Amino acid sequence: MKVCKFGGTSVASAQQIKKVAAIVRADPSRRIVVVSAPGKRFEDDVKVTDLLINLSHAALRGENVEEQFNKVIDRYDNIANGLGLGCEIQDIIKLDLYNRLASDKENPRIFLDQLQASGEDNLAKLVAAYFNTVGLHAEYVSPKEAGLLVNDLPQRAQALPEAYNRLSTLKDKDTITVFPGFFGYTEEGVLRTFERGGSDITGSILAAAVKAELYENFTDVDCVFVANPRIIDSPVEIDKMTYREMRELSYAGFSVLHDEALMPAFKESVPVCIKNTNNPLAPGTMIVAERESSFRPVTGISADSGFSTLFVSKYLMNREIGFGRKLLQILEDEEISYEHTPSGIDNLSVILRSHQLTPDKEARIVDRVKTELQADEVNFRSNFSMVVIVGEGMRNSTGLAARATTAISRTGANIEMINQGSSEVSLVFGVLKQDETKILKELYKEFFSPVLVV
Amino acid sequence: MKVCKFGGTSVASAQQIKKVAAIVRADPSRRIVVVSAPGKRFEDDVKVTDLLINLSHAALRGENVEEQFNKVIDRYDNIANGLGLGCEIQDIIKLDLYNRLASDKENPRIFLDQLQASGEDNLAKLVAAYFNTVGLHAEYVSPKEAGLLVNDLPQRAQALPEAYNRLSTLKDKDTITVFPGFFGYTEEGVLRTFERGGSDITGSILAAAVKAELYENFTDVDCVFVANPRIIDSPVEIDKMTYREMRELSYAGFSVLHDEALMPAFKESVPVCIKNTNNPLAPGTMIVAERESSFRPVTGISADSGFSTLFVSKYLMNREIGFGRKLLQILEDEEISYEHTPSGIDNLSVILRSHQLTPDKEARIVDRVKTELQADEVNFRSNFSMVVIVGEGMRNSTGLAARATTAISRTGANIEMINQGSSEVSLVFGVLKQDETKILKELYKEFFSPVLVV
Known part of the structure; x- marks a missing residue:
């Protein structure tokens, strides 16, 4: 039935x-x-x-x-x-x-x-x-x-x-x-x-x-x-x-x-x-649940705006057990959920949906991170978009990241964030909101243009 | 003096x-x-x-x-x-x-x-x-x-x-x-x-x-x-x-x-x-502290092996405030520090140095994540290397990620993880240890080959 x-x-x-x-x-x-x-x-x-x-x-x-x-x-x-x-x-x-x-x-x-x-x-x-x-x-x-x-x-x-x-x-x-x-x-x-x-x-x-x-x-x-x-x-x-x-x-x-x-x-x-x-x-x-593989490694491309980034840097952060956990605890206390946390050696960014923030919340978070975690630098930036490329075929497709980043570079836009490595079927790019549409169009062209039959 | x-x-x-x-x-x-x-x-x-x-x-x-x-x-x-x-x-x-x-x-x-x-x-x-x-x-x-x-x-x-x-x-x-x-x-x-x-x-x-x-x-x-x-x-x-x-x-x-x-x-x-x-x-x-910019956007490329990944998936994880924090708390209880945490929509990976793990610790962590966080899937994988591209010139160099990923794809190796977006001067790739050397060589060729003067 x-x-x-x-x-x-x-x-x-x-x-x-x-x-x-x-x-x-x-x-x-x-x-x-x-x-x-x-x-x-x-x-x-x-x-x-x-x-x-x-x-x-x-x-x-x-x-x-x-x-x-x-x-x-x-x-x-x-x-x-x-x-x-x-x-x-x-x-x-x-x-x-x-x-x-x-x-x-x-x-x-x-x-x-x-x-x-x-x-x-x-x-x-x-x-x-x-x-x-x-x-x-x-x-x-x-x-x-x-x-x-x-x-x-x-x-x-x-x-x-x-x-x-x-x-x-x-x-x-x-x-x-x-x-x-x-x-x-x-x-x-x-x-x-x-x-x-x-x-x-x-x-x-x-x-x-x-x-x-x-x-x-x-x-x-x-x-x-x-x-x-x-x-x-x-x-x-x-x-x-x-x-x-x-x-x-x-x-x-x-x-x-x-x-x-x-x-x-x-x-x-x-x-x-x-x-x-x-x-x-x-x-x-x-x-x-499962599908036969298609000739296209990518199944879909989506994009969404309205993301902010909380950037935190502290010398030797990577050797401090508990730093990331304490940072996420501060966000949790403000009832904020997050999407991604890219990290460098001495710094960590938290990407979250901007609608969760208010000037008051931002000020409280910056203040707590500075005082409780003794961070060297803390700030919020807004107006980011996330562009997501999804496909079961991505796992076995060497060079897919290369095709995607090359397509984005053709638009002249900068890639602010790349997140790949947990889900085997998605690749996420953080970009400026102003670049979202042109990037989406170029990625579409790269992965879905009609295949020429010679 | x-x-x-x-x-x-x-x-x-x-x-x-x-x-x-x-x-x-x-x-x-x-x-x-x-x-x-x-x-x-x-x-x-x-x-x-x-x-x-x-x-x-x-x-x-x-x-x-x-x-x-x-x-x-x-x-x-x-x-x-x-x-x-x-x-x-x-x-x-x-x-x-x-x-x-x-x-x-x-x-x-x-x-x-x-x-x-x-x-x-x-x-x-x-x-x-x-x-x-x-x-x-x-x-x-x-x-x-x-x-x-x-x-x-x-x-x-x-x-x-x-x-x-x-x-x-x-x-x-x-x-x-x-x-x-x-x-x-x-x-x-x-x-x-x-x-x-x-x-x-x-x-x-x-x-x-x-x-x-x-x-x-x-x-x-x-x-x-x-x-x-x-x-x-x-x-x-x-x-x-x-x-x-x-x-x-x-x-x-x-x-x-x-x-x-x-x-x-x-x-x-x-x-x-x-x-x-x-x-x-x-x-x-x-x-x-500061240097004049060079004609090369990349200053150095380093690589290190001995990394493991803890993979955790749970349906609707991204809507659960506190999930990432609780996961990091479990690692902290085992005195484990981590390097990166790439995330998909319903999953999260923690990349850490393998020397911190023992079979006992791994079993305890998997068990706690399954029972306390009610995760759908939890596992450890080892034998990863991290390859890092560093340069102050990277910030303003549109297409650098494209050059790097294209170089890696020429080796036939798969990129298991990409982390970019917090540090403005580095780009990190997670790869299989067996691919580390050939990737390093190809990236060197891409960014440091002698510039031909015609």
């Missing part, structure tokens, strides 16, 4: 949901359908999840929320009407949202999770109702009754190990299961949401739980491209990649799947396919 | 010490002479320091030490006779060594330090005596009376800040000071040695204390070469380099100066000159 997850744009309107039904009908092995909340129908549209966030904050502030309540309800009414559904489902959704709004606000985070989760939950009810009107024998299943147990972290819950066993019984249902993405319940029965974009995670958990033959993740793109199509014109499509390649690419903005979504599928070796609801016959991109 | 330090081979025999006297006589500004213990006179000779180590360990074991005692005394007698000195100095040395051997053995480390330091101490007395016989008005000065105060770390003592002030009065002496390298005294008057090779450190401390115009470090090579002359045939000589370049090169086996020896000179901006006792007219290699 297959588990299919449909993203926000795939369920944004009646027209889109008709496509979903057609896709499910086309393959009888598609037995579990996970849905997001309705997303954008057009460029300036507002996602239902954002409407719900606005609504819940207004409610917490004690404001009159009628207008914002109606904005949400209108989206569902619009879809229900477009699908020719009766008033019954509209009343169910309206009452559900009303009840959630009226619920206890003493713990604002629980209240927020309750409201936000209604986006997926009510859409799942609506889709199940619609499926039945078009001859697909379907049933809405609540994460609570199905046993999607999660831990207690508000807005970033994680599934508990016992969830998988309980969810596995979904494979025995003789109806098509329609399941809301994005949330589960604690053992005490409290609703907790995953991180934003977490419907991907729900789909992956269900796929792992029922040991699906395939987890299909339907989005609005035909496939994953080898580079960002907003920067590279008509980039090469990736037909197949490994879980590891997908992970390394997600480092810097390959935002096709939520970070946490690969793990459950990976652990049970369920292949993942990225497909397009609007073009379901396109083969999509398969993400698998 | 200049401070001159003469290394082990420069004082290994009477003939060599005559060269030392000639060097000191040739330049009246050479007012402070620091000496090592007598080193090797020929390939299979044994250094006096090693004779002393054997002697002291035998004494601690309570063995009859007559033969080993005589081996040490023979070296001094041999030198004294060759220099035509009377018996007086020989008796002083013999009595001194006898007294040290008879001293308290309750604290073996203090006993060891006492014995080892006699190598330099007695040679300084001998050289001072000899200088006076050839018309150089010289005086042996003891580190104790001169105030070379050190902290309490046995065999790796470090000078205390107040030592500099006290030693500064040496500049007012109207005799040539002959000073033993390698040791100082704690504030309680206990003798403590520096690390092995620490006479370099003594020279640098004195040069800084008297604010010398130059610290001359006399060895048995004409200069520092851009690459190891045992691997590269007649490598290019370095005429001038910066302190930073010297530090980065010392990372992997440019063993011209002790690691700790540059710091005191650097802090007082005393230039250092590496010269050859056997060819004192050769200009040597100057080590300075």
Whole structure:
């Protein structure tokens, strides 16, 4: 059996949901359908999840929320009407949202999770109702009754190990299961949401739980491209990649799947396919444990900006046991995570995402490193980008670093950092943000230009 | 004034010490002479320091030490006779060594330090005596009376800040000071040695204390070469380099100066000159704070083997604040220092010197990383070499990484690790030990081949 997850744009309107039904009908092995909340129908549209966030904050502030309540309800009414559904489902959704709004606000985070989760939950009810009107024998299943147990972290819950066993019984249902993405319940029965974009995670958990033959993740793109199509014109499509390649690419903005979504599928070796609801016959991109090697050593190139560097130098630093550990402890005290730590003989840099920094935090860190570690020099620099080259074929390709650095040098840009050596499938360059685009273009040309057949 | 330090081979025999006297006589500004213990006179000779180590360990074991005692005394007698000195100095040395051997053995480390330091101490007395016989008005000065105060770390003592002030009065002496390298005294008057090779450190401390115009470090090579002359045939000589370049090169086996020896000179901006006792007219290699740029972006290439890698992977590691810090803490608990930590998205490697590892330590570390950090995969790999390219000119040389990686790829070797981005003057490659020599040769060819003038 297959588990299919449909993203926000795939369920944004009646027209889109008709496509979903057609896709499910086309393959009888598609037995579990996970849905997001309705997303954008057009460029300036507002996602239902954002409407719900606005609504819940207004409610917490004690404001009159009628207008914002109606904005949400209108989206569902619009879809229900477009699908020719009766008033019954509209009343169910309206009452559900009303009840959630009226619920206890003493713990604002629980209240927020309750409201936000209604986006997926009510859409799942609506889709199940619609499926039945078009001859697909379907049933809405609540994460609570199905046993999607999660831990207690508000807005970033994680599934508990016992969830998988309980969810596995979904494979025995003789109806098509329609399941809301994005949330589960604690053992005490409290609703907790995953991180934003977490419907991907729900789909992956269900796929792992029922040991699906395939987890299909339907989005609005035909496939994953080898580079960002907003920067590279008509980039090469990736037909197949490994879980590891997908992970390394997600480092810097390959935002096709939520970070946490690969793990459950990976652990049970369920292949993942990225497909397009609007073009379901396109083969999509398969993400698998192993793949045959291709003639290209590189699978993808991604880039992301917004990095800063903390530089620390101290004479004979390399002989001081504990120096690096103490430095990372200072960052940890400020709740800062880091990406890389290149080092010279007497110096060490920590590369981290700039959004974690504030002038206050920077000053505190510089001060502590100077006084506690007695460093000779400490400073922050910002406006870096990371460019990542990923490919299973890189391990055995002597000269790949040479090709990459030569391509970058052709742009005239300086390489501020090179990190290679832990992952066998990636090579990371730190560059100035201003050079990111030209470097990405040149690397694309180097590794993906059409091969001339003579 | 200049401070001159003469290394082990420069004082290994009477003939060599005559060269030392000639060097000191040739330049009246050479007012402070620091000496090592007598080193090797020929390939299979044994250094006096090693004779002393054997002697002291035998004494601690309570063995009859007559033969080993005589081996040490023979070296001094041999030198004294060759220099035509009377018996007086020989008796002083013999009595001194006898007294040290008879001293308290309750604290073996203090006993060891006492014995080892006699190598330099007695040679300084001998050289001072000899200088006076050839018309150089010289005086042996003891580190104790001169105030070379050190902290309490046995065999790796470090000078205390107040030592500099006290030693500064040496500049007012109207005799040539002959000073033993390698040791100082704690504030309680206990003798403590520096690390092995620490006479370099003594020279640098004195040069800084008297604010010398130059610290001359006399060895048995004409200069520092851009690459190891045992691997590269007649490598290019370095005429001038910066302190930073010297530090980065010392990372992997440019063993011209002790690691700790540059710091005191650097802090007082005393230039250092590496010269050859056997060819004192050769200009040597100057080590300075800043240098004019050369046409070559690379100043030197060094390589060292004996590195291992600890590889750790864990899904979503990069989102776990504290992961790297906890890993380094486990290494610290085993008293292991590390060199580099390249990282992928879900993995991290720690590169460290293999001599710190034992099968027991490796097993404990792997076990702790697996259980405490819940890593998915943990393993050690060994037999790596680090190849380091160093040069102040690297900062502004776009394409240098491209030239280096292209040169390496010409050898067919794989690059296991690249580290660049903290030090602006170095680029480090991790390679398999078996590939080290051919890579070094190819990099030398790339960066130091004669420039063809057409």
